[in-house]
Amino acid sequence: MSTSVDVTLSVNGERVARRVEARRHLVDFLRLDLGLTGTHTGCEHGVCGACTVRVDGVIVRGCLVLAASLDGATVETIEGLTESGEIADLQTAFVERNAAQCGFCTPAMLLTAADLLSAAARDGAVPSREAIREHIAGNYCRCTGYHAIVDAIETVATARAGKGRS
Amino acid sequence: MNDIVDPRSLDRPNSYIGRSVPRPNIRKLVEGAARYVDDVILPRMLHAAFVRSPHPHARIVRIDVSAALSIPGVVKAFTGADLAPHCEPWVAVLAHLKGMKSAPQRPLPLDVATWAGEAIVAVVAETRALAEDAAARVVVDYEPLPAVTDMETALDPATPVIHADLGDNLVFERTNESGDVEAAFRTAHKVVSATFHTGRHTGVTLEPRSILADFNRATGQLVVHHSTQAPHMIRDVLARHLRLPEADVRVICGDVGGSYGIKVHVYPDEMAVAVIAKLMGRPVKFIADRLESFSSDIHARDHRIEGRLAVDAAGRILAFDIDDLTGIGPYSVYPRTSAVEGNQVVNLIGGPYDFAHYRARTTVVLQNKTPTCQYRAVGHPIATAVTEGLVDLAAEALGMDPLDFRLKNLMADGSYPRTSPAGMKFEGLSHVESLEALRKMIDYPALRADQVAARARGIHRGIGFASFIELTNPSPFMYGIGGARISAQDGCTVRIDPDGTVLAATGVTEQGQGTEAIIAQIVAEAVGVPMSSVRVVTGDTLATPYGGGTWACRGAGIGGEAALRAGRATKEAALVVAGSMLQAAPDTLDIVMGNIVDRAGGAVRMPLSELGRIVYFRGDTLPAELPRELMQTRHFITTQFPFAFTNGIQASWLEVDIDTGMVNLLKHWCVEDCGRVINPMLVDEQVRGGVVQGIGGALYEHCVYSPDGHLLMGSMADYLTPMAAEMPDIEVGHVETPTRESALGAKGAGEAGTAGAPAAIMNAINDALRPLGARVFAQPFTPARILAALGRIPTETA
Ligand code: FES
Ligand code: FES
Numbered sequence: 001m002s003t004s005v006d007v008t009l010s011v012n013g014e015r016v017a018r019r020v021e022a023r024r025h026l027v028d029f030l031r032l033d034l035g036l037t038g039t040h041t042g043c044e045h046g047v048c049g050a051c052t053v054r055v056d057g058v059i060v061r062g063c064l065v066l067a068a069s070l071d072g073a074t075v076e077t078i079e080g081l082t083e084s085g086e087i088a089d090l091q092t093a094f095v096e097r098n099a100a101q102c103g104f105c106t107p108a109m110l111l112t113a114a115d116l117l118s119a120a121a122r123d124g125a126v127p128s129r130e131a132i133r134e135h136i137a138g139n140y141c142r143c144t145g146y147h148a149i150v151d152a153i154e155t156v157a158t159a160r161a162g163k164g165r166s
Numbered sequence: 167m168n169d170i171v172d173p174r175s176l177d178r179p180n181s182y183i184g185r186s187v188p189r190p191n192i193r194k195l196v197e198g199a200a201r202y203v204d205d206v207i208l209p210r211m212l213h214a215a216f217v218r219s220p221h222p223h224a225r226i227v228r229i230d231v232s233a234a235l236s237i238p239g240v241v242k243a244f245t246g247a248d249l250a251p252h253c254e255p256w257v258a259v260l261a262h263l264k265g266m267k268s269a270p271q272r273p274l275p276l277d278v279a280t281w282a283g284e285a286i287v288a289v290v291a292e293t294r295a296l297a298e299d300a301a302a303r304v305v306v307d308y309e310p311l312p313a314v315t316d317m318e319t320a321l322d323p324a325t326p327v328i329h330a331d332l333g334d335n336l337v338f339e340r341t342n343e344s345g346d347v348e349a350a351f352r353t354a355h356k357v358v359s360a361t362f363h364t365g366r367h368t369g370v371t372l373e374p375r376s377i378l379a380d381f382n383r384a385t386g387q388l389v390v391h392h393s394t395q396a397p398h399m400i401r402d403v404l405a406r407h408l409r410l411p412e413a414d415v416r417v418i419c420g421d422v423g424g425s426y427g428i429k430v431h432v433y434p435d436e437m438a439v440a441v442i443a444k445l446m447g448r449p450v451k452f453i454a455d456r457l458e459s460f461s462s463d464i465h466a467r468d469h470r471i472e473g474r475l476a477v478d479a480a481g482r483i484l485a486f487d488i489d490d491l492t493g494i495g496p497y498s499v500y501p502r503t504s505a506v507e508g509n510q511v512v513n514l515i516g517g518p519y520d521f522a523h524y525r526a527r528t529t530v531v532l533q534n535k536t537p538t539c540q541y542r543a544v545g546h547p548i549a550t551a552v553t554e555g556l557v558d559l560a561a562e563a564l565g566m567d568p569l570d571f572r573l574k575n576l577m578a579d580g581s582y583p584r585t586s587p588a589g590m591k592f593e594g595l596s597h598v599e600s601l602e603a604l605r606k607m608i609d610y611p612a613l614r615a616d617q618v619a620a621r622a623r624g625i626h627r628g629i630g631f632a633s634f635i636e637l638t639n640p641s642p643f644m645y646g647i648g649g650a651r652i653s654a655q656d657g658c659t660v661r662i663d664p665d666g667t668v669l670a671a672t673g674v675t676e677q678g679q680g681t682e683a684i685i686a687q688i689v690a691e692a693v694g695v696p697m698s699s700v701r702v703v704t705g706d707t708l709a710t711p712y713g714g715g716t717w718a719c720r721g722a723g724i725g726g727e728a729a730l731r732a733g734r735a736t737k738e739a740a741l742v743v744a745g746s747m748l749q750a751a752p753d754t755l756d757i758v759m760g761n762i763v764d765r766a767g768g769a770v771r772m773p774l775s776e777l778g779r780i781v782y783f784r785g786d787t788l789p790a791e792l793p794r795e796l797m798q799t800r801h802f803i804t805t806q807f808p809f810a811f812t813n814g815i816q817a818s819w820l821e822v823d824i825d826t827g828m829v830n831l832l833k834h835w836c837v838e839d840c841g842r843v844i845n846p847m848l849v850d851e852q853v854r855g856g857v858v859q860g861i862g863g864a865l866y867e868h869c870v871y872s873p874d875g876h877l878l879m880g881s882m883a884d885y886l887t888p889m890a891a892e893m894p895d896i897e898v899g900h901v902e903t904p905t906r907e908s909a910l911g912a913k914g915a916g917e918a919g920t921a922g923a924p925a926a927i928m929n930a931i932n933d934a935l936r937p938l939g940a941r942v943f944a945q946p947f948t949p950a951r952i953l954a955a956l957g958r959i960p961t962e963t964a
Contacts, residue, residue, distance in 0.1 A: 023295070037205040038198020040423070042372040043456040047882040050372055078198030091196040095188050098851050101678030103195025104372040104423030110196060129895070137891035140882065142372055142424050143678050145858030145919075146890040148851055 012080025222875030260648025283461025373423020510545025630929025638914025657711025673713015692733025827949030856919020
């Protein structure tokens, strides 16, 4: 139905080369071509945030990015961040605080939270609850009501800041 | 009989009931390693896409699929007529809802489309994208028919009848009446009244409805991977309507990305997928997209309620008089029916209060809109908003403080068991204790002082309360007696394995509430092993005892009690073997943290793994007649009360910007009594999630239709849901009044938040607006509606 494009990119540190349909978005590419099912789609309209992944170090909505545009890019997903241990403390905080219920929003929520936490670390500040809420305001979660998620992120931000000082 | 669970045992080893332990199955969620239906890929799998009606009501004149089938990779297309011979139609009525009627429904309609979004043609292809390409090429000629959209006029003689065979658009009508309402209103000191609207809204599960059906012609088995709350119910439906033996249908429910009642119903497009899989002998997957979710997931709460309340001069409530009208779409939804929501409204209004005279009527009518059915807290948010809205009006009319007025009228804590004027049986509630707990939590005098100070600065803050009751642990009185094959019983099988670990298979299911965690907690404590030694199996009809699944807050109360009994029975059976091995009377032994110990003194005699080794591999060393039944199954069903009611109270503290009409939520509190709390952290999170869902309905969420029946929203950009930035922190408190129907004493906790939040928000907004003489009663309380109530914009623009 549509033309195909050859792309070579890095996904979670692995080099992958694929021929993709021009219309295939990044989430379908990750899920269907690479079997990385940790990234979800909830709307495919760019609204719910469930598809959040990292491209070249920046969080993006995977449903709004075409795989064909990613030749040479570096993509990181929940699987990669888990493997590298980069967000291990955040994941543990989500577990201990029950900041995930059905879990469908969770991988994307973690990527969004990690983005805030690294920005906070750069500024050497602990974000307020309002700032945390503002930062995750593009990630829909129907289950938790957000309070536990804010708690978990706040815990990690505080702990990381404490470590930074010591 | 079994001892009731004693929370004082908390300080013993392996006592988990009452502890905030993390969920053992949550790690996969944070690592992206969960397995939802769309993550399952089978060999030769096809993908279904649907052509949906663009018309609210239209005759299907002609269907042409030839262009669709010409696309390489598109395998087949199916119309209603293609599927009809292979699937029994269904009619969603319940015998105990007297006079209820609905029309037969099929996977795809034969000749008339009855709502915009109804699936008309199914196309299957090698990929989802191809299936969608093909669906776009299907030509359907329609002859539009006049649509029934306004529920107020649905029964007028001039309004077209949607299903001619039914004679009219009336689905169900019931008046629940006791006492002498007319006399009470005649002699009342004051009467207050209002017309309430609850906006039609929907569940918006982040994971859309998902099904993967796989029929193996050689074995005759249909295996269905389904995002559902009730695997055994779905299996029964598939077996009966596809004419298969129940034993040949297996429903597997892996991880579920949210349900809230949305995924407990029979959807025609999902039935179509199962029929197509059976016809083709291949796996067929269907994952709804967001637009399909908005137009074909059940909607809920499309009600208009006229309410009156009478009080005497002493400030006591005399009577409620209620007229509820609800539009449910063109079909009652199978098998729970779409009359239950209205029926709940007339059962629950006035629920927390002590009064004598009651009249509540519900009228349930058809419309050409998306079908409505049970969604989290079914009927409760509506009943609570009406009750608490009228209660606040009465307090205001009497010049009383809203908490004082409630205290005067709430059912007294020592007055149970009792039956309400609406006929609800209450075993034991704690309205007064809950109110007092809330009063302390919120620091009421400080809030009122802040309100006064803010007003002086031109800032309008309000505090709103909502006492509520919530129906949980349903018995067969909810569905079974009406003929629905929905199990009120549930079961659990507990097995000790050779290495001393324990498997628990349960009929209740997990959709994120923490079902598997609480079952593990209960079984670990009942058997006497560390929680880390317990594995829980849910969501597979081949592997679990028959049960109802998780809905109406029954997971902990029903499933938990079955688990407790199965765990205790397994321990008893293990101690019989241990007694023989150790030459001791079984009742002098116990199991603690995975070891057989002396009951007196606690000396460790042997690990459970040694017992497992002997039973499974050296059974020859045990006496021949010794029972060695290390696997026990128990079932539980409630028998004394039709439902286990819970209760609680919520408070909302917010600010209304009278220039923009925007509501800024400052804080929310909930005190809840759900009986024995198995895991306080999980209960709190259920309450918080529920509160926010209630806030969504109160402030944002609305399925808006044009006057001619077209759904005007189709994406999450125009259907607003609560997002983190607008939500407040939510404080949760507990009172524990365990049910005595079970040893565990647990009632449900999943719906209380949703039940009370809209009422608390409404009352807080009206409290903020009171000095300005404005009030709102129509949800969602949008800025436009608030500005209209303030007279700042014309009403019609709201
Ligand atoms: S799926 Fe990308 S934002 Fe919703
Ligand atoms: S945990 Fe279910 S959507 Fe967030």
